[in-house]
Amino acid sequence: MLVIIRLILALFFAFWMLILTSCKKKLDEIIPDITIQQPLSQSSFYINDTISIVGFAQDNENLKRIEISLIDDNLRNISVKKIVEASGIYFDFKENIYLNNPSLESGTYFIKAKVWDENDNTISKFIEINFVANEREFKGFFFIATTQDEMSHLKYIDFNNNISSYNSYSGNYKLAEINSKNQYLFLATSQRAIAFEIDSSNILWSIPPNLSPYQYFNKVFLDRVDDHLYVVFGDGRILAYNKYGQVVNSLFSSEQEWFGEILVDENFIITEVFSNNINRFIAVYFKTSGVENKRTQITGEVVKIIKYQENLYLLAVNYLNNSTIYYYDVNSNVSWIELEITGSIIYDILAINNNLTIATNTGLFNYNLVTNDLEVVVDQTPFYEMKYESDGDFLLLNSGRQIWNLNYGFSPNLILNSNDSICQMMLHYR
Numbered sequence: 001m002l003v004i005i006r007l008i009l010a011l012f013f014a015f016w017m018l019i020l021t022s023c024k025k026k027l028d029e030i031i032p033d034i035t036i037q038q039p040l041s042q043s044s045f046y047i048n049d050t051i052s053i054v055g056f057a058q059d060n061e062n063l064k065r066i067e068i069s070l071i072d073d074n075l076r077n078i079s080v081k082k083i084v085e086a087s088g089i090y091f092d093f094k095e096n097i098y099l100n101n102p103s104l105e106s107g108t109y110f111i112k113a114k115v116w117d118e119n120d121n122t123i124s125k126f127i128e129i130n131f132v133a134n135e136r137e138f139k140g141f142f143f144i145a146t147t148q149d150e151m152s153h154l155k156y157i158d159f160n161n162n163i164s165s166y167n168s169y170s171g172n173y174k175l176a177e178i179n180s181k182n183q184y185l186f187l188a189t190s191q192r193a194i195a196f197e198i199d200s201s202n203i204l205w206s207i208p209p210n211l212s213p214y215q216y217f218n219k220v221f222l223d224r225v226d227d228h229l230y231v232v233f234g235d236g237r238i239l240a241y242n243k244y245g246q247v248v249n250s251l252f253s254s255e256q257e258w259f260g261e262i263l264v265d266e267n268f269i270i271t272e273v274f275s276n277n278i279n280r281f282i283a284v285y286f287k288t289s290g291v292e293n294k295r296t297q298i299t300g301e302v303v304k305i306i307k308y309q310e311n312l313y314l315l316a317v318n319y320l321n322n323s324t325i326y327y328y329d330v331n332s333n334v335s336w337i338e339l340e341i342t343g344s345i346i347y348d349i350l351a352i353n354n355n356l357t358i359a360t361n362t363g364l365f366n367y368n369l370v371t372n373d374l375e376v377v378v379d380q381t382p383f384y385e386m387k388y389e390s391d392g393d394f395l396l397l398n399s400g401r402q403i404w405n406l407n408y409g410f411s412p413n414l415i416l417n418s419n420d421s422i423c424q425m426m427l428h429y430r
Helices: 002-023
Strands: 033-038 043-046 050-058 063-071 082-085 090-098 107-117 122-132 138-146 151-158 163-170 173-179 184-189 193-197 203-207 217-223 228-233 237-241 247-252 258-265 268-274 280-286 292-298 301-309 312-319 322-329 334-342 346-352 355-360 363-368 374-379 385-389 394-398 402-406 413-417 421-429
Touching (some): 033 107, 033 122, 050 107, 063 090, 151 184, 163 184, 184 217, 228 258, 301 346, 322 346, 322 355, 334 355
Antiparallel strands (some): 033 050, 050 090, 151 163, 173 184, 217 228, 280 292, 301 312, 394 402
16 A cells, blocks of 8 residues: 555656646757848958948847957957847847058958857857058168167167157167057166057056076067067066067976077977077977977077078077078978088078078178078178168168168168167168
8 A cells, every 4th residue: 555655646746747847948049140231241441441330130039149340360359349239039230340450451351240149049150351451661760779878779760861869768778679560669678678659659568677597688579470579588488468568478498498589480489498508409389388399409509590481490500609500390300501601600690582691790691592602792890680671672781880771782881870889770660
């Protein structure tokens, strides 16, 4: 009898559970839909244009939210997201995006429209557009001169060779870089590093110095793909800063190792790593994770790393009183000698097509990477730095207290003679 009662109770309980569960609302798993009616795919826009985004969203039950943004081909936001609160099973939208960023480059971009329903089912749609920026124009160049008063003096020469003083900053010069896309200049001295607007001199962000076994502000590299400024510190760190001064990437050396010269290229960071003057390596790190991928030992100090071809780089290395140009293949992790210059110290190299220009303490050389011919362009004059202006197809040369203009095939033309030491030149475009 007891068994029968238990069986009846179990059946009764199962019956009511079946009724209760059948009364529950079935979870909505149907994805909503969104349609962009305007602009049309492949539409072209220009600086200061307004993109009018028109469309509609639909859902089987109830819409919740729509987000609209302009992104690049790396899915990075170019504009502030437009957030629209939606409701119902059908919702029209119309939003505007203003193309008023003067640093926006020509290229392909995408209008992204994303919709959610009340159960957070979501979908995104994209429309490809073309943006045509104003042509980049060479305006002139900045140069930094130092004096014995522990000041770094920033000056400017326009394209008509008119010279003007820009500003002076406390501390001995260490390194600098210009970002013409976002119109700011980064300057590091013995006292601090600052990034400031070119037009107003307003400080955007700063980095205080710290104790380190080597010069604290050691190297700098502007990654023009991601628009990030990589700063090499003397305490074994590499930090990448965006235009707002936010750290967006970082790299840390192993214990008792430090970083030297650096090049950031697509997915890799290629840098010199050293523990002392003898143990030196070229190391390759994954840019996103910061994990070391490979390294190879070198003899001497790396003063320059430049890209020659895909996965093939040129290294300028000084050892004792001699200099060597190496090829380095990042795929095979193999380096080999291309050119040796005895009795000379290399300060800078620049590759244009198959021509390698080499600035040394004994003069300026041109080396043909195909025919292997070495030509002396200027003899017995040290050159410490070179900048190539592609629109005008000329070189600017820094010889310490003079700045020269060089067109290939002609003799250098002196454009500045200074009483102060010239530390660095930076080309300015707008």
